Amino acid sequence: MARTDLPENIAEEIRNRVFNESGFMKLTQVVRGRGGTFRVSLRPVVIKDENKYQGEMTEDGRTQVKNFDLDGARAGLEEMLGQTGPRELHLITASGDLHVRITKKGKALISRSGRMARKVDARQGHDRVKRQPLTAFDAVPLLKTLGIADADGNIRASMRGKYDQVNEFLRIIDATIAAKPEKTLNIVDCGCGRAYLTLAVYFYLTVVRGFDVKVCGIDKQADVIATARAMADALDVSDRVIFVEGTLADSDVPFDPDMVLSLHACDTATDEALARGIEWKCRYLLCAPCCQHELHKSLKVGGPMRAVLRHGILRERLADLLTDTFRAQILRVLGFRVQVMEFVSADATTRNILLRAEFSVKPGQQAAVSEYLELRDFWEVTPWLETRLADLMGKYLDHYQRGEARNPS
Ligand SMILES: C[S@@+](CC[C@H](N)C(=O)[O-])C[C@H]1O[C@@H](n2cnc3c(N)ncnc32)[C@H](O)[C@@H]1O
Numbered sequence: 001m002a003r004t005d006l007p008e009n010i011a012e013e014i015r016n017r018v019f020n021e022s023g024f025m026k027l028t029q030v031v032r033g034r035g036g037t038f039r040v041s042l043r044p045v046v047i048k049d050e051n052k053y054q055g056e057m058t059e060d061g062r063t064q065v066k067n068f069d070l071d072g073a074r075a076g077l078e079e080m081l082g083q084t085g086p087r088e089l090h091l092i093t094a095s096g097d098l099h100v101r102i103t104k105k106g107k108a109l110i111s112r113s114g115r116m117a118r119k120v121d122a123r124q125g126h127d128r129v130k131r132q133p134l135t136a137f138d139a140v141p142l143l144k145t146l147g148i149a150d151a152d153g154n155i156r157a158s159m160r161g162k163y164d165q166v167n168e169f170l171r172i173i174d175a176t177i178a179a180k181p182e183k184t185l186n187i188v189d190c191g192c193g194r195a196y197l198t199l200a201v202y203f204y205l206t207v208v209r210g211f212d213v214k215v216c217g218i219d220k221q222a223d224v225i226a227t228a229r230a231m232a233d234a235l236d237v238s239d240r241v242i243f244v245e246g247t248l249a250d251s252d253v254p255f256d257p258d259m260v261l262s263l264h265a266c267d268t269a270t271d272e273a274l275a276r277g278i279e280w281k282c283r284y285l286l287c288a289p290c291c292q293h294e295l296h297k298s299l300k301v302g303g304p305m306r307a308v309l310r311h312g313i314l315r316e317r318l319a320d321l322l323t324d325t326f327r328a329q330i331l332r333v334l335g336f337r338v339q340v341m342e343f344v345s346a347d348a349t350t351r352n353i354l355l356r357a358e359f360s361v362k363p364g365q366q367a368a369v370s371e372y373l374e375l376r377d378f379w380e381v382t383p384w385l386e387t388r389l390a391d392l393m394g395k396y397l398d399h400y401q402r403g404e405a406r407n408p409s
Helices: 008-020 070-081 140-146 157-176 196-208 222-234 268-279 294-298 303-309 312-333 366-379 384-388 390-401
Strands: 024-033 036-047 050-059 062-068 087-093 096-102 108-112 184-190 212-219 241-245 259-263 284-288 336-342 353-359
Touching (some): 008 070, 024 070, 036 070, 062 070, 140 196, 157 353, 184 268, 222 241, 259 268, 303 312, 312 336, 312 366, 366 390
Parallel strands (some): 184 259
Antiparallel strands (some): 024 036, 024 087, 284 353
16 A cells, blocks of 8 residues: 655644744644545634644534643644545645645645735634724724624624624725825715714724824715714714715715725715715725626627626626726726725625725826726726716827827826
8 A cells, every 4th residue: 555644844844834933823634535534623722811722623524622732732733744544734824825635646745825924813712802903992882883782792693794894994994004104084985874884994093093084974875874973973973974965976075085985885886986086086995896787788798708708697707807807907097006805705795805096106007008998998898987987087098099108197
Protein backbone atom coordinates (compact mmCIF):
# COMPACT_ATOMS: atom_id res chain seq x y z
CA MET A 1 0.00 0.00 0.00
CA ALA A 2 1.26 3.52 -0.82
CA ARG A 3 2.60 5.62 2.03
CA THR A 4 0.21 8.42 2.78
CA ASP A 5 2.19 10.39 5.37
CA LEU A 6 2.11 14.16 5.28
CA PRO A 7 5.45 15.50 3.95
CA GLU A 8 7.53 16.46 7.00
CA ASN A 9 8.20 20.02 5.76
CA ILE A 10 4.43 20.62 5.45
CA ALA A 11 3.74 19.11 8.88
CA GLU A 12 6.41 21.41 10.31
CA GLU A 13 4.94 24.45 8.53
CA ILE A 14 1.51 23.64 10.00
CA ARG A 15 2.93 23.28 13.54
CA ASN A 16 4.65 26.63 13.17
CA ARG A 17 1.70 28.45 11.75
CA VAL A 18 -0.65 27.02 14.38
CA PHE A 19 1.49 27.59 17.49
CA ASN A 20 4.39 29.91 16.75
CA GLU A 21 2.98 32.56 14.45
CA SER A 22 0.17 34.96 15.22
CA GLY A 23 -2.99 34.87 13.17
CA PHE A 24 -3.91 31.17 13.33
CA MET A 25 -7.63 30.89 12.61
CA LYS A 26 -8.54 27.28 11.88
CA LEU A 27 -7.17 23.92 10.78
CA THR A 28 -9.56 21.33 9.38
CA GLN A 29 -8.86 17.78 8.29
CA VAL A 30 -11.39 15.73 6.34
CA VAL A 31 -10.99 12.01 5.81
CA ARG A 32 -13.40 10.40 3.37
CA GLY A 33 -13.42 6.62 3.55
CA ARG A 34 -15.76 3.75 2.89
CA GLY A 35 -17.07 4.10 6.42
CA GLY A 36 -18.13 7.74 5.82
CA THR A 37 -16.60 11.15 6.42
CA PHE A 38 -14.58 12.08 9.48
CA ARG A 39 -13.96 15.78 10.00
CA VAL A 40 -11.83 17.28 12.72
CA SER A 41 -10.91 20.90 13.27
CA LEU A 42 -8.93 23.00 15.70
CA ARG A 43 -9.27 26.72 16.31
CA PRO A 44 -8.19 29.21 18.94
CA VAL A 45 -10.80 30.39 21.44
CA VAL A 46 -10.84 32.61 24.51
CA ILE A 47 -12.75 31.17 27.44
CA LYS A 48 -13.09 33.27 30.59
CA ASP A 49 -10.13 35.37 29.46
CA GLU A 50 -7.88 32.35 28.93
CA ASN A 51 -6.44 31.33 25.58
CA LYS A 52 -7.58 27.83 24.70
CA TYR A 53 -8.06 25.72 21.61
CA GLN A 54 -11.30 24.15 20.56
CA GLY A 55 -11.41 20.82 18.79
CA GLU A 56 -14.47 19.72 16.91
CA MET A 57 -14.93 16.16 15.65
CA THR A 58 -17.77 15.10 13.39
CA GLU A 59 -18.37 11.49 12.50
CA ASP A 60 -21.57 9.81 11.29
CA GLY A 61 -23.34 13.15 11.60
CA ARG A 62 -22.48 13.43 15.34
CA THR A 63 -20.35 16.33 16.50
CA GLN A 64 -18.27 16.49 19.66
CA VAL A 65 -16.62 19.68 20.85
CA LYS A 66 -13.77 19.76 23.37
CA ASN A 67 -11.60 22.58 24.67
CA PHE A 68 -7.87 22.10 25.18
CA ASP A 69 -5.01 23.92 26.81
CA LEU A 70 -1.78 24.36 24.84
CA ASP A 71 -0.41 20.89 25.65
CA GLY A 72 -3.68 19.22 24.81
CA ALA A 73 -3.87 21.14 21.54
CA ARG A 74 -0.30 20.13 20.64
CA ALA A 75 -1.18 16.49 21.22
CA GLY A 76 -4.38 16.90 19.19
CA LEU A 77 -2.49 18.48 16.33
CA GLU A 78 0.06 15.64 16.28
CA GLU A 79 -2.82 13.17 16.07
CA MET A 80 -4.22 15.05 13.10
CA LEU A 81 -0.84 15.25 11.38
CA GLY A 82 -0.21 11.55 12.04
CA GLN A 83 -3.41 10.45 10.33
CA THR A 84 -2.88 8.23 7.29
CA GLY A 85 -4.90 7.51 4.18
CA PRO A 86 -6.35 9.87 1.59
CA ARG A 87 -7.47 13.11 3.20
CA GLU A 88 -7.55 16.89 2.95
CA LEU A 89 -6.16 19.52 5.29
CA HIS A 90 -7.08 23.17 5.16
CA LEU A 91 -5.19 25.69 7.25
CA ILE A 92 -6.53 29.22 7.53
CA THR A 93 -4.38 31.96 9.03
CA ALA A 94 -4.37 35.73 8.79
CA SER A 95 -1.59 35.57 6.21
CA GLY A 96 -3.34 33.10 3.88
CA ASP A 97 -4.57 29.56 3.32
CA LEU A 98 -2.72 26.28 2.86
CA HIS A 99 -4.56 23.38 1.29
CA VAL A 100 -3.14 19.86 1.18
CA ARG A 101 -4.76 16.86 -0.46
CA ILE A 102 -3.24 13.43 0.03
CA THR A 103 -4.37 11.16 -2.80
CA LYS A 104 -4.99 7.39 -2.61
CA LYS A 105 -1.58 6.87 -4.16
CA GLY A 106 0.02 8.90 -1.38
CA LYS A 107 0.73 11.97 -3.50
CA ALA A 108 0.54 15.30 -1.62
CA LEU A 109 -1.11 18.02 -3.74
CA ILE A 110 -0.40 21.36 -2.14
CA SER A 111 -1.93 24.71 -2.98
CA ARG A 112 -1.72 28.07 -1.29
CA SER A 113 -3.73 31.25 -1.48
CA GLY A 114 -1.99 34.51 -2.28
CA ARG A 115 -0.58 36.42 0.68
CA MET A 116 -3.37 38.08 2.67
CA ALA A 117 -3.75 40.44 5.59
CA ARG A 118 -6.97 39.18 7.20
CA LYS A 119 -8.24 40.86 10.33
CA VAL A 120 -8.26 38.51 13.29
CA ASP A 121 -10.74 38.98 16.07
CA ALA A 122 -8.61 39.45 19.19
CA ARG A 123 -11.16 37.52 21.29
CA GLN A 124 -12.09 34.53 19.23
CA GLY A 125 -14.25 31.87 20.74
CA HIS A 126 -17.67 30.90 21.90
CA ASP A 127 -17.81 33.58 24.57
CA ARG A 128 -16.15 36.26 22.49
CA VAL A 129 -17.43 39.81 22.39
CA LYS A 130 -17.26 40.37 18.68
CA ARG A 131 -15.85 43.82 18.04
CA GLN A 132 -18.36 45.55 15.86
CA PRO A 133 -18.81 49.26 15.28
CA LEU A 134 -22.10 49.03 17.19
CA THR A 135 -20.30 47.54 20.21
CA ALA A 136 -17.66 50.29 20.25
CA PHE A 137 -20.05 52.49 22.28
CA ASP A 138 -23.22 52.05 24.28
CA ALA A 139 -25.51 51.52 21.30
CA VAL A 140 -28.28 49.84 23.32
CA PRO A 141 -30.63 52.88 23.44
CA LEU A 142 -30.17 53.32 19.68
CA LEU A 143 -30.70 49.63 18.92
CA LYS A 144 -33.80 49.46 21.13
CA THR A 145 -35.29 52.55 19.48
CA LEU A 146 -34.60 51.10 16.04
CA GLY A 147 -36.25 47.83 17.12
CA ILE A 148 -33.04 45.90 16.36
CA ALA A 149 -32.68 45.05 20.06
CA ASP A 150 -35.43 43.85 22.40
CA ALA A 151 -36.32 45.44 25.75
CA ASP A 152 -33.35 43.67 27.43
CA GLY A 153 -30.93 45.03 24.84
CA ASN A 154 -30.44 41.70 23.04
CA ILE A 155 -30.34 41.67 19.26
CA ARG A 156 -33.61 40.19 18.00
CA ALA A 157 -33.10 37.07 15.90
CA SER A 158 -35.22 38.54 13.11
CA MET A 159 -33.04 41.68 13.04
CA ARG A 160 -29.65 39.96 13.07
CA GLY A 161 -29.28 40.35 9.28
CA LYS A 162 -29.91 44.09 9.40
CA TYR A 163 -27.63 44.47 12.44
CA ASP A 164 -24.80 42.76 10.53
CA GLN A 165 -25.42 44.80 7.38
CA VAL A 166 -25.32 48.06 9.31
CA ASN A 167 -22.15 47.03 11.18
CA GLU A 168 -20.37 46.08 7.98
CA PHE A 169 -21.51 49.28 6.29
CA LEU A 170 -20.17 51.29 9.23
CA ARG A 171 -16.86 49.45 9.02
CA ILE A 172 -16.52 50.43 5.37
CA ILE A 173 -17.47 54.04 6.10
CA ASP A 174 -14.86 54.04 8.85
CA ALA A 175 -12.14 52.80 6.49
CA THR A 176 -13.24 55.25 3.80
CA ILE A 177 -12.87 58.31 6.00
CA ALA A 178 -9.76 57.11 7.84
CA ALA A 179 -7.53 59.59 6.03
CA LYS A 180 -10.00 62.47 6.04
CA PRO A 181 -8.25 65.46 7.65
CA GLU A 182 -11.35 67.49 8.62
CA LYS A 183 -13.67 65.90 11.14
CA THR A 184 -16.89 67.08 9.58
CA LEU A 185 -19.17 65.07 7.36
CA ASN A 186 -22.54 65.77 5.75
CA ILE A 187 -24.18 62.53 4.73
CA VAL A 188 -27.28 61.69 2.70
CA ASP A 189 -28.83 58.23 3.08
CA CYS A 190 -30.85 57.60 -0.09
CA GLY A 191 -33.84 55.29 0.31
CA CYS A 192 -33.30 55.32 4.06
CA GLY A 193 -36.40 53.25 4.91
CA ARG A 194 -36.73 52.84 8.69
CA ALA A 195 -33.41 54.67 9.20
CA TYR A 196 -31.34 51.82 10.61
CA LEU A 197 -28.23 52.98 8.82
CA THR A 198 -29.10 56.69 8.95
CA LEU A 199 -29.22 56.85 12.73
CA ALA A 200 -26.42 54.32 13.28
CA VAL A 201 -24.01 56.27 11.10
CA TYR A 202 -24.79 59.47 12.98
CA PHE A 203 -24.16 57.95 16.42
CA TYR A 204 -21.12 55.95 15.38
CA LEU A 205 -19.30 58.83 13.71
CA THR A 206 -20.25 61.31 16.43
CA VAL A 207 -19.65 59.20 19.54
CA VAL A 208 -16.82 56.92 18.44
CA ARG A 209 -15.01 58.95 15.79
CA GLY A 210 -15.67 62.42 17.21
CA PHE A 211 -16.93 63.79 13.89
CA ASP A 212 -19.24 66.74 13.54
CA VAL A 213 -21.92 65.01 11.49
CA LYS A 214 -25.18 65.95 9.85
CA VAL A 215 -27.27 63.27 8.21
CA CYS A 216 -30.29 63.47 5.96
CA GLY A 217 -32.39 60.42 5.13
CA ILE A 218 -34.62 60.53 2.05
CA ASP A 219 -37.45 58.13 1.34
CA LYS A 220 -40.55 58.33 -0.79
CA GLN A 221 -42.75 56.52 1.74
CA ALA A 222 -44.56 58.84 4.13
CA ASP A 223 -45.00 56.22 6.87
CA VAL A 224 -41.32 55.25 7.11
CA ILE A 225 -40.32 58.91 7.20
CA ALA A 226 -42.80 59.53 10.03
CA THR A 227 -41.33 56.58 11.97
CA ALA A 228 -37.77 57.76 11.30
CA ARG A 229 -38.58 61.29 12.51
CA ALA A 230 -40.18 59.92 15.67
CA MET A 231 -37.04 57.86 16.38
CA ALA A 232 -34.74 60.85 15.82
CA ASP A 233 -36.93 62.80 18.27
CA ALA A 234 -36.84 60.01 20.85
CA LEU A 235 -33.05 59.91 20.59
CA ASP A 236 -32.90 63.70 20.79
CA VAL A 237 -30.99 64.17 17.54
CA SER A 238 -33.67 65.61 15.27
CA ASP A 239 -31.66 68.81 14.75
CA ARG A 240 -28.73 66.79 13.28
CA VAL A 241 -30.55 63.86 11.66
CA ILE A 242 -33.19 65.15 9.30
CA PHE A 243 -35.64 63.18 7.22
CA VAL A 244 -37.10 64.25 3.90
CA GLU A 245 -40.14 62.61 2.38
CA GLY A 246 -39.88 62.51 -1.41
CA THR A 247 -38.26 60.81 -4.36
CA LEU A 248 -34.50 60.82 -4.68
CA ALA A 249 -34.76 62.64 -7.99
CA ASP A 250 -36.80 65.53 -6.62
CA SER A 251 -35.75 65.97 -3.01
CA ASP A 252 -33.56 68.78 -1.73
CA VAL A 253 -31.25 68.29 1.20
CA PRO A 254 -30.55 70.92 3.85
CA PHE A 255 -26.74 71.01 3.45
CA ASP A 256 -23.93 70.40 0.94
CA PRO A 257 -23.31 66.67 1.19
CA ASP A 258 -19.85 65.03 1.21
CA MET A 259 -21.10 61.46 1.21
CA VAL A 260 -24.00 59.54 -0.28
CA LEU A 261 -25.07 56.19 1.13
CA SER A 262 -27.65 53.77 -0.10
CA LEU A 263 -28.40 50.39 1.35
CA HIS A 264 -30.60 48.28 -0.89
CA ALA A 265 -32.38 51.13 -2.61
CA CYS A 266 -34.50 49.33 -5.19
CA ASP A 267 -33.58 49.01 -8.89
CA THR A 268 -32.73 52.38 -10.47
CA ALA A 269 -32.99 54.14 -7.07
CA THR A 270 -29.35 53.08 -6.63
CA ASP A 271 -28.52 54.82 -9.93
CA GLU A 272 -30.47 57.87 -8.80
CA ALA A 273 -28.50 57.90 -5.53
CA LEU A 274 -25.23 57.77 -7.47
CA ALA A 275 -26.44 60.47 -9.88
CA ARG A 276 -27.48 62.79 -7.05
CA GLY A 277 -24.17 62.19 -5.29
CA ILE A 278 -22.28 63.11 -8.47
CA GLU A 279 -24.40 66.23 -9.02
CA TRP A 280 -23.94 67.28 -5.38
CA LYS A 281 -20.18 66.87 -5.98
CA CYS A 282 -19.83 64.38 -3.14
CA ARG A 283 -16.39 63.02 -2.47
CA TYR A 284 -17.66 59.62 -1.29
CA LEU A 285 -20.37 57.37 -2.68
CA LEU A 286 -21.13 54.09 -0.88
CA CYS A 287 -23.97 52.14 -2.42
CA ALA A 288 -25.11 48.55 -1.89
CA PRO A 289 -27.54 47.93 -4.77
CA CYS A 290 -30.73 45.93 -4.48
CA CYS A 291 -32.87 44.28 -7.15
CA GLN A 292 -31.92 45.34 -10.68
CA HIS A 293 -34.51 45.06 -13.42
CA GLU A 294 -33.60 47.76 -15.87
CA LEU A 295 -30.78 46.14 -17.85
CA HIS A 296 -32.37 42.71 -17.58
CA LYS A 297 -35.08 43.83 -20.02
CA SER A 298 -32.76 45.34 -22.59
CA LEU A 299 -29.99 42.72 -22.93
CA LYS A 300 -30.34 41.43 -26.47
CA VAL A 301 -26.80 40.95 -27.69
CA GLY A 302 -26.37 38.06 -30.16
CA GLY A 303 -23.37 35.84 -30.82
CA PRO A 304 -22.20 33.32 -28.23
CA MET A 305 -23.84 35.31 -25.40
CA ARG A 306 -27.25 34.22 -26.70
CA ALA A 307 -26.64 30.91 -24.94
CA VAL A 308 -26.35 32.68 -21.58
CA LEU A 309 -29.28 35.01 -22.12
CA ARG A 310 -31.61 32.14 -23.00
CA HIS A 311 -31.75 30.96 -19.38
CA GLY A 312 -33.74 33.18 -17.01
CA ILE A 313 -31.55 32.79 -13.96
CA LEU A 314 -28.29 33.22 -15.88
CA ARG A 315 -29.71 36.23 -17.67
CA GLU A 316 -30.74 37.75 -14.33
CA ARG A 317 -27.34 37.19 -12.72
CA LEU A 318 -25.52 38.48 -15.76
CA ALA A 319 -27.74 41.58 -15.80
CA ASP A 320 -26.93 42.15 -12.10
CA LEU A 321 -23.20 41.84 -12.72
CA LEU A 322 -23.30 44.04 -15.80
CA THR A 323 -25.40 46.70 -14.07
CA ASP A 324 -22.78 47.05 -11.33
CA THR A 325 -19.96 46.90 -13.87
CA PHE A 326 -21.52 49.75 -15.86
CA ARG A 327 -22.04 51.74 -12.67
CA ALA A 328 -18.44 51.27 -11.62
CA GLN A 329 -17.21 52.17 -15.09
CA ILE A 330 -19.36 55.31 -15.30
CA LEU A 331 -17.98 56.41 -11.94
CA ARG A 332 -14.45 55.84 -13.23
CA VAL A 333 -15.22 57.98 -16.30
CA LEU A 334 -16.40 60.70 -13.93
CA GLY A 335 -13.16 60.72 -11.94
CA PHE A 336 -13.92 58.32 -9.09
CA ARG A 337 -11.67 55.59 -7.82
CA VAL A 338 -14.00 52.62 -7.41
CA GLN A 339 -13.95 49.38 -5.48
CA VAL A 340 -16.61 46.71 -5.84
CA MET A 341 -16.69 44.51 -2.75
CA GLU A 342 -18.78 42.00 -0.84
CA PHE A 343 -19.84 43.77 2.34
CA VAL A 344 -21.65 40.89 4.03
CA SER A 345 -21.52 37.17 3.41
CA ALA A 346 -23.46 35.78 0.47
CA ASP A 347 -25.19 33.44 2.94
CA ALA A 348 -26.75 36.46 4.64
CA THR A 349 -28.09 38.10 1.49
CA THR A 350 -27.50 37.67 -2.21
CA ARG A 351 -27.56 41.49 -2.39
CA ASN A 352 -24.15 41.69 -0.84
CA ILE A 353 -22.21 43.82 -3.30
CA LEU A 354 -21.16 47.32 -2.35
CA LEU A 355 -19.74 49.99 -4.65
CA ARG A 356 -17.31 52.25 -2.85
CA ALA A 357 -16.25 55.31 -4.83
CA GLU A 358 -14.08 58.27 -3.93
CA PHE A 359 -13.61 61.23 -6.22
CA SER A 360 -9.92 61.35 -6.96
CA VAL A 361 -8.86 62.20 -10.51
CA LYS A 362 -9.76 64.50 -13.38
CA PRO A 363 -12.89 63.12 -15.06
CA GLY A 364 -12.77 61.83 -18.63
CA GLN A 365 -9.53 59.83 -18.44
CA GLN A 366 -9.00 58.18 -21.81
CA ALA A 367 -8.53 54.64 -20.47
CA ALA A 368 -11.74 54.79 -18.45
CA VAL A 369 -13.77 56.25 -21.31
CA SER A 370 -12.56 53.81 -23.96
CA GLU A 371 -13.09 50.84 -21.65
CA TYR A 372 -16.61 52.07 -20.94
CA LEU A 373 -17.42 52.56 -24.63
CA GLU A 374 -16.08 49.14 -25.51
CA LEU A 375 -18.20 47.50 -22.83
CA ARG A 376 -21.32 49.40 -23.81
CA ASP A 377 -20.85 48.71 -27.50
CA PHE A 378 -20.24 45.02 -26.90
CA TRP A 379 -23.51 44.66 -24.98
CA GLU A 380 -25.40 47.03 -27.29
CA VAL A 381 -27.11 48.79 -24.39
CA THR A 382 -27.23 52.25 -22.88
CA PRO A 383 -27.22 51.90 -19.09
CA TRP A 384 -29.87 53.84 -17.19
CA LEU A 385 -27.21 55.77 -15.34
CA GLU A 386 -25.61 57.02 -18.55
CA THR A 387 -28.97 58.30 -19.77
CA ARG A 388 -29.62 59.89 -16.37
CA LEU A 389 -26.26 61.66 -16.50
CA ALA A 390 -26.46 62.33 -20.24
CA ASP A 391 -25.17 65.92 -20.09
CA LEU A 392 -22.15 65.06 -18.02
CA MET A 393 -21.35 61.76 -19.69
CA GLY A 394 -21.94 63.18 -23.18
CA LYS A 395 -19.17 65.68 -22.62
CA TYR A 396 -16.60 62.88 -22.21
CA LEU A 397 -18.05 60.19 -24.46
CA ASP A 398 -18.71 62.44 -27.48
CA HIS A 399 -15.23 63.77 -27.25
CA TYR A 400 -13.65 60.32 -27.58
CA GLN A 401 -16.20 59.07 -30.05
CA ARG A 402 -15.13 61.96 -32.27
CA GLY A 403 -11.61 60.56 -31.93
CA GLU A 404 -10.10 63.49 -30.04
CA ALA A 405 -7.31 62.32 -27.83
CA ARG A 406 -6.99 64.94 -25.06
CA ASN A 407 -9.26 65.32 -22.04
CA PRO A 408 -12.01 67.87 -22.53
CA SER A 409 -11.58 70.65 -20.00
C1 LIG B 1 -35.30 47.83 0.58
S1 LIG B 1 -35.64 49.31 1.36
C2 LIG B 1 -34.13 49.63 2.21
C3 LIG B 1 -34.28 50.62 3.31
C4 LIG B 1 -33.04 50.91 4.14
N1 LIG B 1 -31.99 51.52 3.36
C5 LIG B 1 -32.55 49.67 4.82
O1 LIG B 1 -31.56 49.09 4.38
O2 LIG B 1 -33.18 49.25 5.76
C6 LIG B 1 -35.59 50.49 0.01
C7 LIG B 1 -36.15 51.83 0.38
O3 LIG B 1 -35.90 52.71 -0.73
C8 LIG B 1 -37.03 53.55 -0.89
N2 LIG B 1 -37.03 54.02 -2.28
C9 LIG B 1 -37.02 53.26 -3.40
N3 LIG B 1 -36.99 54.03 -4.50
C10 LIG B 1 -36.98 55.32 -4.07
C11 LIG B 1 -36.95 56.58 -4.72
N4 LIG B 1 -36.91 56.66 -6.04
N5 LIG B 1 -36.95 57.68 -3.98
C12 LIG B 1 -36.98 57.60 -2.61
N6 LIG B 1 -37.02 56.44 -1.93
C13 LIG B 1 -37.01 55.31 -2.65
C14 LIG B 1 -38.20 52.66 -0.55
O4 LIG B 1 -39.34 53.43 -0.18
C15 LIG B 1 -37.64 51.83 0.59
O5 LIG B 1 -37.95 52.41 1.85
